[in-house]
Amino acid sequence: MTASATQFVDRRFAALVAEFDRLFRRPTDGGGALAVYLHGVPVVDVWAGFSRPEVPWAHDTVAMAYSTSKGVASTLLHRLAERGRLGYDEPIATYWPEFGAAGKEHITVRELLTHRAGLHRLRGLLPGSFDRFFDDAAVTAALAAAEPDPRRLVTSGYHGITYGHLAAELVRRVTGTEFTEVLRTEIAEPLAAEELWFRVPQEHRGRIATNFPRLTVAGMSWENSSRLLGRTRFAAAMDTTPKGFADLVSDPRLHDSVMPGLNGVFSARAIARMYGALANGGALDGYQLLRPETIEQMTRRQVFTPDYVLALRIPWALGFHGVPMKPSKAEPVSAFGHFGLGGSGAFADPATGMSLGFVTNRLGGRLTPLGDARLARLGALAHHLAKTA
Numbered sequence: 392m393t394a395s396a397t398q399f400v401d402r403r404f405a406a407l408v409a410e411f412d413r414l415f416r417r418p419t420d421g422g423g424a425l426a427v428y429l430h431g432v433p434v435v436d437v438w439a440g441f442s443r444p445e446v447p448w449a450h451d452t453v454a455m456a457y458s459t460s461k462g463v464a465s466t467l468l469h470r471l472a473e474r475g476r477l478g479y480d481e482p483i484a485t486y487w488p489e490f491g492a493a494g495k496e497h498i499t500v501r502e503l504l505t506h507r508a509g510l511h512r513l514r515g516l517l518p519g520s521f522d523r524f525f526d527d528a529a530v531t532a533a534l535a536a537a538e539p540d541p542r543r544l545v546t547s548g549y550h551g552i553t554y555g556h557l558a559a560e561l562v563r564r565v566t567g568t569e570f571t572e573v574l575r576t577e578i579a580e581p582l583a584a585e586e587l588w589f590r591v592p593q594e595h596r597g598r599i600a601t602n603f604p605r606l607t608v609a610g611m612s613w614e615n616s617s618r619l620l621g622r623t624r625f626a627a628a629m630d631t632t633p634k635g636f637a638d639l640v641s642d643p644r645l646h647d648s649v650m651p652g653l654n655g656v657f658s659a660r661a662i663a664r665m666y667g668a669l670a671n672g673g674a675l676d677g678y679q680l681l682r683p684e685t686i687e688q689m690t691r692r693q694v695f696t697p698d699y700v701l702a703l704r705i706p707w708a709l710g711f712h713g714v715p716m717k718p719s720k721a722e723p724v725s726a727f728g729h730f731g732l733g734g735s736g737a738f739a740d741p742a743t744g745m746s747l748g749f750v751t752n753r754l755g756g757r758l759t760p761l762g763d764a765r766l767a768r769l770g771a772l773a774h775h776l777a778k779t780a
Contacts, residue, residue: 396450401434403780407772408437414751414765415440415448421603421753422448424659427773428667429780430744431675436660442600442752453586453658454600454750455640457731458551460655463574463587464558465504465689465710465729466665466680470577472500473685476565479504479709483557487564493538503557504709505693506547509539511700513552514630521635525644531560542699547707549700551631555652570649581678582668584661591646591656599646599656600752602733627700662737663748666728670739670746686741690727714738714770726774734763738770745777 400408411425422440438448479501484491498508516533517523559570579587668675672683694707706713714726728738733754739746755763
């Protein structure tokens with residue numbers, strides 16, 4: 392997408408931008424970008440802070456958005472389902488025969504979309520160092536051969552990284568075309584949302600903001616915290632990442648891979664445009680991304696029992712989660728989207744016609760990248776302003 396270098400704020404959303412600016416007052420706050428659409432029209436496109444030390448965030452800066460990526464992959468699957476290329480209640484093995492190994496022959500597309508495929512585990516999936524996980528084909532083949540976790544029969548188990556490998560291979564098997572090419576032709580180019588990247592073009596890698604600090608939990612290294620949490624009820628959560636995860640996400644080779652559960656590199660305006668269509672009856676600037684009846688079906692809650700990986704009740708729809716935005720007094724139950732490790736995220740709220748995209752390179756709070764309320768605060772305020780606009 393060709394973006395103007397000038398920031399834009401509809402005066403009705405001035406309070407939102409003031410709140411956003413407060414997040415990035417010091418160099419140690421890093422930087423970020425925020426975009427909002429209302430009824431298919433851009434009302435906010437702003438950025439602030441630093442993309443790397445002493446380098447201000449610019450109009451063309453992009454950032455790794457972690458699990459925000461899953462919403463993009465899910466939207467692509469729904470495009471295929473809408474056209475009858477795949478069925479929600481059809482076994483994945485119908486399209487991908489190798490997937491039927493180890494007792495997975497009856498696992499459906501719906502179960503994948505609701506994190507009930509029982510394939511959350513990445514730790515130990517491949518022998519050797521974390522370098523093996525840059526081989527997308529090897530990871531995908533190992534998942535196809537893996538035995539599912541039996542807890543999937545009771546509740547969801549968040550597929551933190553593996554969701555993307557499974558979704559990408561399903562797209563490839565159904566279409567005969569690589570995931571990144573289908574994404575480009577089905578979503579990115581028609582919506583003029585170029586910066587929805589997984590394998591980032593070499594000429595654009597200088598635009599990627601540097602993430603910091605290094606991934607830690609409660610001041611401990613990711614690996615030390617994994618060993619500690621491995622003896623608690625959060626053991627399954629640590630199994631979603633491979634050994635050496637902190638090194639993997641800081642390695643430049645990550646941008647050569649296609650991991651749609653993890654390594655999406657987006658601009659705020661590109662991800663806000665995609666969700667802007669979903670909040671606006673499925674259409675934006677004349678392009679019908681999805682039909683309204685598809686959006687209604689894919690956002691219907693499927694699971695709301697304690698997730699065996701996250702140890703929380705997650706309101707899973709088909710590939711998205713609900714977006715309650717406290718401290719909003721009236722939570723927008725119609726909102727859906729996906730948040731990402733570190734604070735990024737995006738959502739659509741058809742009830743108000745609003746979408747919001749937020750990307751940042753400042754990974755969470757001081758203690759953990761997981762406990763981050765920036766997007767919730769911005770979302771709650773944006774929702775309030777959209778209702779009164």
